[in-house]
Amino acid sequence: MRFLEGPAGTGKTTTAITHLSHLLMNGERPQSILVLVPQRTLGRPYQLALNQQPNAAGVDVVTIGGLARRSLERFWPLIAEQAGYPRSEPTFLTIETAQYHMAQFIDTAIQTGRFDSVSVPRARLIAQTLDNLSKAAINNFSLAEVTERLTGAWSGHSSRHMVYETWQTTVEQFRAYCQEHNLLDFSIQIELFTQHILNDPQIAAHLRDTYQHLIADNIEENNPIALDFIHWLWPSLDSALLIYDSDAGYRIFLGAEPEAAYSLQTLCDEHEALTTSRVQSPALQNLEQAITNAFTNEPQAQSSLVQEAFTFTFHSFYPQMLDWVCEQVIDLVERQNVEPREIVLIAPFLNDSLRFSIMNTLENAGIPIISHRPSRAIREEPIARALLTLMQWVNPVEPSLPPAADMANALEQLIDGLDPIRARILTEIVYGSAGRRELGSFDDINPKMQSRITYICGERYEQLRQWLIDMRTTVSEIPPDHFLRSLFGDIASQVGFGLHRQMDSGTVAAQLIDSAFDFRTSLYPEGTDDWAPVWRDYRELVSEGLLAAFHPLSWQKEETNAVFIAPAYTYLMRNRPVEYQFWLDVGSQAWGERLEQPLTHPYVLRRDYPLHRVWTDEDEQQSNWATLYKLMVGLVRRCRKQIYLAIADLGEQGFEQRGPLLHVFQQILQQDEA
Amino acid sequence: MGDIKIDPHMGLPAGFHFSQSNLQDFVDCPRRFYLRHILNQQWPAPTTEPQREFEQAMQNGERFHRVVERHQLGIPLSLMSALSPLDGWLTRYEQHLATLGPFDQVWAEIAFSSLIGNHTLVAKFDLLALKGNTIIAIDWKTGKLPQRPTLQRRLQTLVYLYVLHQEASRYLGKPLDTYTLTYASVATGEIQTFDYSPSEGYTGRLTTLLNNIQHSAFQKTDDQRHCRFCAYRSLCERGTTPTALPDEYDIDGDWAIPRDTENEVEF
Numbered sequence: 001m002r003f004l005e006g007p008a009g010t011g012k013t014t015t016a017i018t019h020l021s022h023l024l025m026n027g028e029r030p031q032s033i034l035v036l037v038p039q040r041t042l043g044r045p046y047q048l049a050l051n052q053q054p055n056a057a058g059v060d061v062v063t064i065g066g067l068a069r070r071s072l073e074r075f076w077p078l079i080a081e082q083a084g085y086p087r088s089e090p091t092f093l094t095i096e097t098a099q100y101h102m103a104q105f106i107d108t109a110i111q112t113g114r115f116d117s118v119s120v121p122r123a124r125l126i127a128q129t130l131d132n133l134s135k136a137a138i139n140n141f142s143l144a145e146v147t148e149r150l151t152g153a154w155s156g157h158s159s160r161h162m163v164y165e166t167w168q169t170t171v172e173q174f175r176a177y178c179q180e181h182n183l184l185d186f187s188i189q190i191e192l193f194t195q196h197i198l199n200d201p202q203i204a205a206h207l208r209d210t211y212q213h214l215i216a217d218n219i220e221e222n223n224p225i226a227l228d229f230i231h232w233l234w235p236s237l238d239s240a241l242l243i244y245d246s247d248a249g250y251r252i253f254l255g256a257e258p259e260a261a262y263s264l265q266t267l268c269d270e271h272e273a274l275t276t277s278r279v280q281s282p283a284l285q286n287l288e289q290a291i292t293n294a295f296t297n298e299p300q301a302q303s304s305l306v307q308e309a310f311t312f313t314f315h316s317f318y319p320q321m322l323d324w325v326c327e328q329v330i331d332l333v334e335r336q337n338v339e340p341r342e343i344v345l346i347a348p349f350l351n352d353s354l355r356f357s358i359m360n361t362l363e364n365a366g367i368p369i370i371s372h373r374p375s376r377a378i379r380e381e382p383i384a385r386a387l388l389t390l391m392q393w394v395n396p397v398e399p400s401l402p403p404a405a406d407m408a409n410a411l412e413q414l415i416d417g418l419d420p421i422r423a424r425i426l427t428e429i430v431y432g433s434a435g436r437r438e439l440g441s442f443d444d445i446n447p448k449m450q451s452r453i454t455y456i457c458g459e460r461y462e463q464l465r466q467w468l469i470d471m472r473t474t475v476s477e478i479p480p481d482h483f484l485r486s487l488f489g490d491i492a493s494q495v496g497f498g499l500h501r502q503m504d505s506g507t508v509a510a511q512l513i514d515s516a517f518d519f520r521t522s523l524y525p526e527g528t529d530d531w532a533p534v535w536r537d538y539r540e541l542v543s544e545g546l547l548a549a550f551h552p553l554s555w556q557k558e559e560t561n562a563v564f565i566a567p568a569y570t571y572l573m574r575n576r577p578v579e580y581q582f583w584l585d586v587g588s589q590a591w592g593e594r595l596e597q598p599l600t601h602p603y604v605l606r607r608d609y610p611l612h613r614v615w616t617d618e619d620e621q622q623s624n625w626a627t628l629y630k631l632m633v634g635l636v637r638r639c640r641k642q643i644y645l646a647i648a649d650l651g652e653q654g655f656e657q658r659g660p661l662l663h664v665f666q667q668i669l670q671q672d673e674a
Numbered sequence: 675m676g677d678i679k680i681d682p683h684m685g686l687p688a689g690f691h692f693s694q695s696n697l698q699d700f701v702d703c704p705r706r707f708y709l710r711h712i713l714n715q716q717w718p719a720p721t722t723e724p725q726r727e728f729e730q731a732m733q734n735g736e737r738f739h740r741v742v743e744r745h746q747l748g749i750p751l752s753l754m755s756a757l758s759p760l761d762g763w764l765t766r767y768e769q770h771l772a773t774l775g776p777f778d779q780v781w782a783e784i785a786f787s788s789l790i791g792n793h794t795l796v797a798k799f800d801l802l803a804l805k806g807n808t809i810i811a812i813d814w815k816t817g818k819l820p821q822r823p824t825l826q827r828r829l830q831t832l833v834y835l836y837v838l839h840q841e842a843s844r845y846l847g848k849p850l851d852t853y854t855l856t857y858a859s860v861a862t863g864e865i866q867t868f869d870y871s872p873s874e875g876y877t878g879r880l881t882t883l884l885n886n887i888q889h890s891a892f893q894k895t896d897d898q899r900h901c902r903f904c905a906y907r908s909l910c911e912r913g914t915t916p917t918a919l920p921d922e923y924d925i926d927g928d929w930a931i932p933r934d935t936e937n938e939v940e941f
Contacts, residue, residue, distance in 0.1 A: 029845065031784065048689040055841055057787035057796045074744060077753040087753075089737070206747065482725045489719025490915050493908040501678055501909060503715055510716035527726075559688045 001237075003265040005244040006274030008637040009577055012243045015274070016215050017049045019241050020059070023213055030058035034211040036230070037063055038221035038251060041573050046217075060211075064226035065186060068193035072184065075203045079196040089525075090182045096515055097522040098185040099126050099546050101177065105170045114166040117159035118598040123546050128599035130185070133171055135605040137187035138223040138255045140194065143168050143175075146605060152612035153604040160598070167599060183522065190225055198232055208236040217243045218575075219264060223255035224607055227264065234267055242268060247633050250572050253594075253602045260607070279577040279640055283308035287643070287668075288636045294667040295629045306668065309636075312586070312645035321648035322354070325582055326361040328644055329563060332580060333367050340368050342579040345565040346635065348590035352380060353652070358565060368562035372570055377545040383505045384512045386413035387484055387492070388539050393439070394468050394483070395475050395539075397532040407431050414464060414491075414498045418457045426453050426461065439465045460496045467491050479527075480535045481516035484509070515542070568631055577638040586647045586665065587657030592628040594620070628660055678909065680705075680892050684712055691787065691794040692884065694830040700887055701829060703895035707887070709906050719905045722916050735816045738763050738860065739783075739800065742814060746782030746801065763816065763860040770858045770865065774810065777803040788840040790880050797837035807851040809842045812858055819857055819864045831855060831868055836876040 004012050023033055037043040043061040050056040062070070069092060072079075080087045093101065106126050109115055115125060136146045147168045154160050178188060197203050214237050216222070216230055234240070242264050249258030265271055277285060287309035292298075315321040325345065332338040347354060350373045362369045378384045389402045389410040402410075404427050412423035429449060430440035442450065442458035442465075450458055467490065471483065488509045492499040499505045519538050520531075528534065564571065564578075568591075585591075594602075603623060604615055636643070645665065651657045690711065700707035709715045722728040741754050741764065751764060785798040801812040811834055825831060838853045853870035870876075894910050895901070901912040908914065 027844075027847075044689070051689045051691045051794050054789040054794070055787060055844060056794075057785035057798075073740065074747060075749070077744065077749055202748065478726070482720075485718055485720045485725065486915075489905070489908060493717070493719060494914055495908075495911055503713070506715060506717045506909075510718040513718045 001240045001268040002270040002272065003242050003244065003268040004272050004274065005246055005262075005265075007246045007277065008248065008575070008634060009277045009279030010274035011278050012245070012274055013045050013217060013575070016217055016241055016243055017045060020046065020049065020215060021053060023239070024053060024056055024059075028213060030056050031060075031210060032212040033059045034214050034233075035059060035061040036067075036214065036216040036222075036226065037061065038218050038223070038226065038256070039063060039573055040066075042218050042221070042575055045575075046215075064223065064229055065190065067229075068189045068197070071197045071203065071207070072189055072192060075197060075200070078203060079192065079200055083192055083196050084179055086182045088182060090184045091522050091525055092189070093178075093183055093185040093522055094518050095130070095186070096546070097518050098130055099123075100519065100541055101183060101185075101522070102126050102130055102170075102174055103541075103546065105173045105177070108173075109166050109170050112166075114162055117157065118163055120598055123544065124597075125599065126546065128597055129167060129171060130187075131597075132167060132600045132605065133174075133185070133187035134190075135255055135600065135602075137190035137194075138225045139605065139607050140225070140228075141605070143171055145611075149604050149609070149611060150599075150601060153601060153609075153615040155614045155616070163599065194225060194228070198229075208233065212236070212238040214240040215243075216240070218245055218248070219243065219261040220245050220249045220258040221251045221256045221573075222261060223251075224257050224260060227257060227260050230264060231267075240268070247630055250569055250630060250634060252627070255602075255606075257606065257608075277637065280637060281309070281641055284636055284639055284641075284643075288633055290668045290671065291629070291632050291636065291664065293671070294664050295625070308642075310643040310645055310665075312647055312665070315646075315648045317650055318585075318648045318652045319357075321585070321646045322357050322361075325584065325644070325646045326358060326365070329362060329582070330365050330367060333563075334365075338579060339561055340563045341559075341561045342640075343563045343582070344571055344578050344580075345563065345582045345584060346568045346571050347565075347584040348568055348588060350565065350567050351652075354584065355565065362563060368560070369565060370560065370562045371565045373567060377542075378508065378512055378515065379542050379545055381508045382409065382413055383499065383502075383508045384542070386410035386498075387487060387509065387512060388542060390414075390468060390487065391480065391483065391535060391539050394471050395532055395535045396472065397475075398536050398539075404428070404431055411461065411464075412498075415457055415460045416496050416498050416500060417454065418461075422453050422457065425449065426457075430461075430465075439468070441465070456496075464491055464497070475535060476530045476532045479516070479520045479531050480538050481513045481520065483535070484513045484516055488513070512542075568635065572631070572634050572638070575638070577640055579639070579641040580644065581635060581639045581642075582644040582646060583635070583661070584646045585651065585657070586645045587649070587659050587662045588651060589657070589659040591631075592624050592660035594624060594627070625660070628664070632661070632664065680708060682889075682891050686712060687714065691796045692790075692833075693796050693798075694828075694833040697833060697883060698829040700883070700890075702897075702900045703904065704887075704890050704892040705894040705910060706900075706904055706906055708890075708892035709909065712892075715906075717905050717909060719908055720916050721903045721905050731816070734760060738767075738816055739814065742767060742800065743782045746780055766860040766863050767814070769863070770812075770860070773865070774812065774856065774858070775803070775805070777805050777810075779804045786837050786841040786845065788837045790836075790877070791884060793884055795833060795837060795880070797834045799834070799838075802842075804846065807849070808854060809838060809846070809850050809852070810854045810856055811838055812856045815857055815859045816861055817859065818862050819859045819866055822866055825857060825866055826868065832874075832876060832879060835868060835870045835874075836880060839870045839876070 004015060006012050020033065020035070024030060035043065035046045040063060046061045050059055050061070072090070076090060077087060080090070103122075103126055106122065106129060110122065110125070120128070132146055135141070136143060141149070147164045150164045151161050175188070177183070178185065184192070211233060214230065214233060219227070219242055230242070244262055244265075249256050280288070283305040286305045290306050313324055315324060329343055329345075332343060333340055345358060350371065355371055355373070359369050359371060379388070385406065386409060389406045392398050392402045393407070408423045408427035411426060412418050412420050418426070429445055430442070442462050445453070475483070488499065491497055492509070493506065494500060499509065516538055520534050523534065601615065603609055603619070647662065649656060696707060696711050699710060709717065738760050741751070741760070744754060745751055751768070781802040783798070783800065784802050785796055787794050787796045789795070799811045800814045803810045803812060813830070813834070819825065834855045835853060838855065842853060843850045855868045857866045859865075894912070898912060901907045901910065902917040907916070
């Protein structure tokens with residue numbers, strides 16, 4: 001039983017993979033080995049290693065959520081009735097489908113005015129409501145305790161108390177509805193796992209007999225239930241290797257408990273600390289020390305190497321800063337022959353304009369670049385919007401037709417060769433700016449306009465139009481995902497149409513179709529007689545941004561040789577060191593600020609936070625400061641050569657920027673001069 | 675129209691492993707293998723029509739395999755009969771077990787991997803059963819079994835028998851005399867059995883196949899029958915609506931392909 005700790009980049013995971021190989025080479029059955037990770041991305045090094053050796057299939061590389069779900073799928077008939085659920089197969093809700101079911105209860109609460117004192121959009125109310133449920137489950141809190149904790153920590157206007165009480169009433173209704181309809185969201189899955197799966201003698205014996213060797217990596221990122229599970233499994237284990245990343249714990253917002261994870265060392269016979277970085281240059285090691293000094297206010301002599309670790313330029317305006325970033329990336333790749341995958345661009349949040357601007361410039365320069373933003377809604381993709389527009393037009397139960405601008409966009413996206421101007425003209429003629437029930441025929445347009453739009457585009461338009469008209473009669477008979485699938489396969493991806501051989505568009509369409517499938521199978525697992533209202537509900541929810549988060553990258557694609565642009569925490573959770581990091585918009589306040597979340601609280605909803613203790617402004621400042629320190633050190637430890645700081649005096653919105661990250665670097669530079 | 679740009683030097687993605695399913699893809703159409711397994715390209719066109727029938731068949735196959743896994747984990751079938759409309763299948767499943775058994779030991783849904791050259795080859799068995807010194811891999815089929823020569827030619831037969839022979843003895847920690855793959859249809863009651871035989875030259879055939887993949891230009895297949903139920907047909911300009919019927923598709927070969935189903939919030 002071994003506890004291994006050390007900062008990122010010191011070889012902990014490499015040590016664990018060697019340990020895993022030894023277990024397999026010594027003849028341990030792969031099925032007896034459990035590799036527990038807090039997030040799937042952190043399991044990749046193990047999956048890659050397992051694919052390189054024989055007789056390794058069957059090693060479980062899984063998160064606690066994955067283990068809970070799989071156990072429920074396997075053992076449902078044994079626990080369903082005692083848990084108060086029907087014995088028929090349950091429906092496992094995704095984040096998106098859970099949001100859909102929750103929406104009806106939130107809407108009721110909104111209508112009563114009980115959420116009026118918090119000005120948060122509906123979609124965020126729903127997301128935060130579910131977040132609280134998850135926090136209750138992973139901490140083993142009752143719903144009442146969540147309310148009590150939030151109420152006790154709140155020091156503002158008393159109207160917030162009613163908000164928390166309303167939250168509790170709402171989620172109780174949601175839970176009752178889930179139980180009646182056999183729906184399992186993440187929080188219910190976790191509760192059933194801890195309360196029933198692990199307490200059923202037959203299942204418990206099976207799990208304990210199966211797993212005899214445990215490797216738990218990044219335990220500092222794991223939630224309390226995962227740590228409880230390690231305790232539960234411990235007595236029956238033949239071996240265990242627990243790995244703790246010092247100064248990490250980035251997933252506090254998702255329930256990570258680094259302190260509780262660290263206390264697991266008391267269970268182990270051996271304790272080993274790795275301290276030598278295999279990643280950082282001496283200059284970056286000095287920068288890490290300088291950052292630590294800045295945060296602890298310890299004025300210490302700095303090595304002259306510190307400034308070799310980073311480079312920066314001040315720009316007056318935000319676009320100038322972005323231009324500078326692109327120029328530097330192009331220089332690194334084209335003139336210094338740096339592999340694109342050795343470069344990451346990191347921002348506190350990755351908004352559309354930032355992402356588009358940089359990706360567009362680099363792609364035009366021939367530099368491959370990939371992005372990942374986990375929470376991006378698929379409605380932001382023009383192809384998805386085009387498909388949804390046609391879905392709305394085809395469906396006779398829709399209360400209104402799509403706006404002409406949306407129809408023009410759809411035709412432009414889906415008809416190859418139809419530019420925005422011709423698409424607008426065509427729409428004005430055949431659809432009418434006021435909107436008509438039918439899409440008119442190209443054949444009825446006067447020849448002059450036909451010629452302007454071009455006959456080839458007209459022919460394609462006619463083909464699409466006829467197909468849509470034919471589909472109108474079948475709307476009530478087929479689910480929305482079948483319609484979208486046929487629209488993609490029969491028309492949109494064929495020669496002459498906008499998605500033909502457009503690989504990225506294929507990915508967007510696939511994710512939209514998957515989300516439509518999840519939506520209707522969670523609502524109507526056994527089908528329905530009339531799908532038309534389901535089409536409408538689905539389309540409305542996607543348009544609202546409530547359904548269909550876009551997860552564009554498979555992990556194989558993330559491994560490709562391309563520059564990676566992502567939010568800072570997304571990059572950290574890839575645990576992939578690179579030669580060059582670009583920190584974008586260093587002056588932004590967002591680097592050191594928690595998002596406003598009136599319905600939930602990542603610190604108050606933790607086991608070690610005292611009940612009834614008020615959360616103060618000082619607590620907020622301290623936690624933000626501590627989070628920024630972890631973030632900076634985590635990034636620096638994953639950089640081999642140099643960090644580029646991109647700074648704009650005026651931010652994207654035109655305001656002067658003096659955020660905490662900039663302040664830290666100013667301190668480091670002043671210290672250096674001193 | 676031109677063709678998509680193929681980079682034959684792109685190589686297999688990190689962490690890739692071979693299986694009966696992806697090898698069959700290569701044999702059916704090298705281009706499909708390239709798109710699906712090297713580019714990992716999603717292309718959501720229907721594979722069969724009517725889609726609803728195909729989907730129903732997939733769901734039933736998935737449910738049946740889950741019930742069997744649960745049964746082998748010790749959950750009585752009586753607890754599950756209410757879960758499934760597949761009573762007839764379960765009756766034949768029990769009959770098959772009675773015919774093929776009794777077994778000394780069984781393992782449900784177990785995967786073995788084996789190295790061939792520098793590549794990993796994975797086989798996931800529905801049920802592995804030990805009977806004396808014979809190891810039997812049972813593959814449940816929820817449709818009619820193809821003709822024996824067709825099954826014989828399938829990559830599944832080659833891969834399963836190779837991996838079984840390479841790994842089962844080591845897994846069990848004892849020498850084995852016979853390695854058997856049994857296809858058992860719960861829809862029709864048919865059974866087809868294949869024994870491992872050194873004269874079949876499994877290693878050579880697989881090595882040749884992997885070598886072909888490494889040196890392939892990933893051309894489209896000449897046999898356009900494979901395009902009828904291929905999702906990539908619009909990419910290859912080989913048709914619009916699928917012309918294959920659901921019962922022409924090997925449901926049980928595909929249903930276990932995992933879709934990313936975890937539902938946790940991640941960074």
